[in-house]
Amino acid sequence: MPLSEEEQRQFEQLERALAAEDPKFVSAMRGTNVRVYYKRRAVLAGVGFILGIAILMTGAILPNTIVGVIGFVVMVACLYVAALSMRRISSADSGEQSAPTPPPSTRKSKGSKSRPESSGSFMERMEDRWRRRRDEDL
Secondary structure, three states: OOOOHHHHHHHHHHHHHHHHHOHHHHHHHHOOOHHHHHHHHHHHHHHHHHHHHHHHHHHHHOOOHHHHHHHHHHHHHHHHHHHHHHHHHHHHHHHHHOOOOOOOOOOOOOOOOOOOHHHHHHHHHHHHHHHHHHHHHO
16 A cells, blocks of 8 residues: 555655765665676676686696696686676666566555555555665665
8 A cells, every 4th residue: 555645755754864864874775786796796707817817827837736726716716706797787687678666656565455554554665665775786
């Protein structure tokens, strides 16, 4: 059940007051773009891969073979991280192209019949906002 206009106004006032009181908390809750995070991770994995090649070559020059094995393991691990990051970037791109979710006021909640209207609607809206923020960041 959607919030009344008075409840929405009060909730927005609470949000503004929280943003004015603790802007660091608000910016932390907004998070960063998922694509930027995974792109940065893929670039760092590429740098690690190049470092792994350097370690592998160093191991080929030195008589100690364990250095070469460590270089190879670093290369494989970085390749895995880069591939995983690229897959997540592509899934984030395809997720953005899907149909947007309707706003909370038009959604029908599953458990609204079992909860009283006075306490259920506020908590359901808070839960919906939390889910949307978490889904946008992933």
